[in-house]
Amino acid sequence: xxxxxxxxxxxxxxxxxxxxxxxxxxxxxxxxxxxxxxxxxxxxxxxxxxxxxxxxxxxxxxxxxxxxxxxxxxxxxxxxxxxxxxxxxxxxxxxxxxxxxxxxxxxxxxxxxxxxxxxxxxxxxxxxxxxxxxxxxxxxxxxxxxxxxxxxxxxxxxxxxxxxxxxxxxxxxxxxxxxxxxxxxxxxxxxxxxxxxxxxxxxxxxxxxxxxxxxxxxxxxxxxxxxxxxxxxxxxxxxxxxxxxxxxxxxxxxxxxxxxxxxxxxxxxxxxxxxxxxxxx
Amino acid sequence: xxxxxxxxxxxxxxxxxxxxxxxxxxxxxxxxxxxxxxxxxxxxxxxxxxxxxxxxxxxxxxxxxxxxxxxxxxxxxxxxxxxxxxxxxxxxxxxxxxxxxxxxxxxxxxxxxxxxxxxxxxxxxxxxxxxxxxxxxxxxxxxxxxxxxxxxxxxxxxxxxxxxxxxxxxxxxxxxxxxxxxxxxxxxxxxxxxxxxxxxxxxxxxxxxxxxxxxxxxxxxxxxxxxxxxxxxxxxxxxxxxxxxxxxxxxxxxxxxxxxxxxxxxxxxx
Amino acid sequence: xxxxxxxxxxxxxxxxxxxxxxxxxxxxxxxxxxxxxxxxxxxxxxxxxxxxxxxxxxxxxxxxxxxxxxxxxxxxxxxxxxxxxxxxxxxxxxxxxxxxxxxxxxxxxxxxxxxxxxxxxxxxxxxxxxxxxxxxxxxxxxxxxxxxxxxxxxxxxxxxxxxxxxxxxxxxxxxxxxxxxxxxxxxxxxxxxxxxxxxxxxxxxxxxxxxxxxxxxxxxxxxxxxxxxxxxxxxxxxxxxxxxxxxxxxxxxxxxxxxxxxxx
Numbered sequence: 001x002x003x004x005x006x007x008x009x010x011x012x013x014x015x016x017x018x019x020x021x022x023x024x025x026x027x028x029x030x031x032x033x034x035x036x037x038x039x040x041x042x043x044x045x046x047x048x049x050x051x052x053x054x055x056x057x058x059x060x061x062x063x064x065x066x067x068x069x070x071x072x073x074x075x076x077x078x079x080x081x082x083x084x085x086x087x088x089x090x091x092x093x094x095x096x097x098x099x100x101x102x103x104x105x106x107x108x109x110x111x112x113x114x115x116x117x118x119x120x121x122x123x124x125x126x127x128x129x130x131x132x133x134x135x136x137x138x139x140x141x142x143x144x145x146x147x148x149x150x151x152x153x154x155x156x157x158x159x160x161x162x163x164x165x166x167x168x169x170x171x172x173x174x175x176x177x178x179x180x181x182x183x184x185x186x187x188x189x190x191x192x193x194x195x196x197x198x199x200x201x202x203x204x205x206x207x208x209x210x211x212x213x214x215x216x217x218x219x220x221x222x223x224x225x226x227x228x229x230x231x232x233x234x235x236x237x238x239x240x241x242x243x244x245x246x247x248x249x250x251x252x253x254x255x256x257x258x259x260x261x262x263x264x265x266x267x268x269x270x271x272x273x274x275x276x277x278x279x280x281x
Numbered sequence: 282x283x284x285x286x287x288x289x290x291x292x293x294x295x296x297x298x299x300x301x302x303x304x305x306x307x308x309x310x311x312x313x314x315x316x317x318x319x320x321x322x323x324x325x326x327x328x329x330x331x332x333x334x335x336x337x338x339x340x341x342x343x344x345x346x347x348x349x350x351x352x353x354x355x356x357x358x359x360x361x362x363x364x365x366x367x368x369x370x371x372x373x374x375x376x377x378x379x380x381x382x383x384x385x386x387x388x389x390x391x392x393x394x395x396x397x398x399x400x401x402x403x404x405x406x407x408x409x410x411x412x413x414x415x416x417x418x419x420x421x422x423x424x425x426x427x428x429x430x431x432x433x434x435x436x437x438x439x440x441x442x443x444x445x446x447x448x449x450x451x452x453x454x455x456x457x458x459x460x461x462x463x464x465x466x467x468x469x470x471x472x473x474x475x476x477x478x479x480x481x482x483x484x485x486x487x488x489x490x491x492x493x494x495x496x497x498x499x500x501x502x503x504x505x506x507x508x509x510x511x512x513x514x515x516x517x518x519x520x521x522x523x524x525x526x527x528x529x530x531x532x533x534x535x536x537x538x539x540x541x542x543x544x545x546x547x548x549x550x551x
Numbered sequence: 552x553x554x555x556x557x558x559x560x561x562x563x564x565x566x567x568x569x570x571x572x573x574x575x576x577x578x579x580x581x582x583x584x585x586x587x588x589x590x591x592x593x594x595x596x597x598x599x600x601x602x603x604x605x606x607x608x609x610x611x612x613x614x615x616x617x618x619x620x621x622x623x624x625x626x627x628x629x630x631x632x633x634x635x636x637x638x639x640x641x642x643x644x645x646x647x648x649x650x651x652x653x654x655x656x657x658x659x660x661x662x663x664x665x666x667x668x669x670x671x672x673x674x675x676x677x678x679x680x681x682x683x684x685x686x687x688x689x690x691x692x693x694x695x696x697x698x699x700x701x702x703x704x705x706x707x708x709x710x711x712x713x714x715x716x717x718x719x720x721x722x723x724x725x726x727x728x729x730x731x732x733x734x735x736x737x738x739x740x741x742x743x744x745x746x747x748x749x750x751x752x753x754x755x756x757x758x759x760x761x762x763x764x765x766x767x768x769x770x771x772x773x774x775x776x777x778x779x780x781x782x783x784x785x786x787x788x789x790x791x792x793x794x795x796x797x798x799x800x801x802x803x804x805x806x807x808x809x810x811x812x813x814x815x
Binding site: 333334335359360361362363364365366367369371373374375376377378382386387389390391392394397398401443446448 | 715716718719720721722723724725726728729730732733734737738740741
Binding site for chain 3: 034035038039042045046051052054055058059080083084085088091134135138139140143146147150156157160229230234244247250263
């Protein structure tokens with residue numbers, strides 16, 4: 001019982017996986033090299049004297065940060081503008097997401113809840129909605145912001161619009177997912193009791209998912225705050241635009257202040273979001 | 282004492298205050314083999330852990346392979362540990378790891394870091410690993426992944442790792458709990474034979490009394506952290522075993538036939 | 552699921568909702584932005600006019616060639632950055648999981664949090680000063696931010712991983728490094744790879760955008776063309792961005808499915 005006597009074609013002195021692993025490794029290297037070239041990966045650039053001087057100078061200005069009253073006022077106004085952008089943007093996003101998300105879930109869940117008719121139309125609408133969402137979500141909001149700045153001019157409006165359409169798409173998709181995965185027990189019970197499909201949807205599916213929906217929305221608002229800052233770099237106002245200006249002038253102490261304020265802002269948004277989500281539960 | 286081990290007045294309590302071992306006095310000569318039996322919660326695993334230098338006793342003197350483990354420096358303790366092999370009840374093997382690597386890990390305590398790293402790229406001693414596995418009829422599984430094996434096979438891989446380690450003190454914590462009776466018997470037979478051939482001190486905790494009585498010359502009965510008996514196996518009586526495993530339930534009426542041993546074993550199996 | 556009985560009038564809920572609506576209204580007021588008045592036919596037609604300038608997108612082969620190169624550049628930025636960040640995070644995850652004591656752990660975690668909080672764009676702007684315009688700055692910026700994200704994820708995963716396998720190896724005389732390589736690492740690799748792949752999906756999106764501050768890739772090209780008012784060219788670039796994102800999502804999904812298959 002103790003010895004392997006089958007066939008002795010089994011080799012217990014060499015690792016059978018070794019060749020495969022070596023090939024994968026070689027393949028990885030072959031792909032890595034051109035990638036490094038494309039990314040112009042050049043660690044030596046770090047040691048370029050002239051670059052160092054500029055950057056070193058800039059960084060050394062970080063301490064102490066600029067706390068001049070006039071500047072701090074500017075920073076405060078920019079911060080409020082950023083918060084306003086994020087809030088307004090998210091609110092508008094909701095306006096878009098709710099009908100869009102409902103349309104998607106409606107067509108899916110309704111057919112699940114009861115007998116379906118108008119199948120073809122619904123399918124068409126669903127495909128359009130999905131295509132729309134790919135475009136809205138695939139293009140980063142900052143690109144939209146860049147475009148809207150060209151149409152509406154510099155300032156927060158461009159940012160608000162950009163957030164509303166990209167986040168609208170994002171929210172719609174997640175709403176649809178949440179509603180789809182929710183428990184349809186109650187809605188089915190309502191239908192059995194004689195309710196119409198719409199009523200069953202609104203009173204059965206929606207309430208159970210309300211908390212999750214709200215929670216995700218708040219989470220998105222928090223992300224919107226950060227996005228608003230970033231969009232400022234392309235002219236959409238707020239803290240980002242201020243930071244972009246200070247950087248272009250290589251004013252390290254101003255950048256330092258704005259960076260600190262930004263970190264505090266993110267912390268604040270994070271805590272607020274956490275608080276609201278806890279209250280919802 | 283030579284190179285066995287000895288415990289004097291050993292005591293240990295868990296952090297929650299529960300006393301695990303009390304006043305253990307036990308010693309073994311090099312090359313001795315013994316089985317530890319007793320009801321669950323008796324302290325067998327704690328005992329083996331202390332013997333493996335994994336847990337530090339609260340009270341008492343211990344000497345293992347001629348050394349006092351908790352008076353050693355880090356380097357010396359590491360060296361001592363490489364001579365002690367503990368077979369765990371639940372084999373501590375990463376599911377994605379291949380059997381060959383899992384077995385070779387037995388000698389990590391004796392390998393340099395460089396050798397260990399190289400072995401990950403290409404196993405440095407495939408033949409050695411295969412030999413250890415072959416002793417347990419698992420040679421063919423050499424290059425399979427651990428999550429492709431059954432519970433009993435995994436336990437044998439864990440055993441193979443310790444065999445590959447070639448320890449001077451071999452410890453086993455319920456090493457055959459996931460194996461069927463025939464395989465359990467065979468595996469213990471192989472282990473005791475290995476220990477005899479290599480002159481290795483061997484201590485195993487078992488829940489199967491039959492196997493313990495059959496293969497080990499010395500038996501220790503542990504109950505609630507205390508040694509109830511420490512006897513050559515022929516001297517272990519039914520009555521002793523009954524008392525060892527006695528619980529609040531009425532114990533069945535037993536005569537001294539082999540059948541009742543089986544009944545006894547089944548009633549108090551862990 | 553509980554069907555709750557009809558609730559009493561909840562004062563707290565009312566206050567919270569009122570506060571929320573107030574905040575929203577205040578935001579619009581502060582920005583002097585009335586969406587209902589703003590999105591009148593005038594702005595819509597402005598938008599439509601501007602959108603019209605984008606069609607048809609420029610598809611001349613010479614330009615498409617440039618776009619292709621920029622796409623590869625963007626992929627390279629995101630891939631190298633994610634790879635580099637993974638390696639660094641893996642190394643730093645060990646102190647972050649508490650191996651070297653509480654102080655080191657907190658310091659490492661703080662470092663990760665800092666890197667995570669600063670947006671990639673900000674890093675990119677500063678790094679352009681250090682290493683010049685081009686994809687290298689973008690790669691480094693993305694690496695820094697991703698190290699923060701992955702570092703925290705890896706550190707937590709490592710900390711929560713059961714230590715039994717590693718401890719068993721320590722008992723047979725292994726060193727800490729050996730037990731990490733032979734027991735811990737095989738256990739957490741699958742999760743790490745999953746995190747890294749997910750991060751790569753996000754990084755592709757970021758990599759396209761970093762170009763706006765001069766850090767290479769499709770973003771730099773887009774910014775350039777838009778500043779010259781070359782809308783048809785910009786349109787092609789945007790389509791390329793979309794294609795890239797969809798492609799990477801697809802590949803990443805496939806890779807993750809292969810990985811899950813291997814685990815089964």
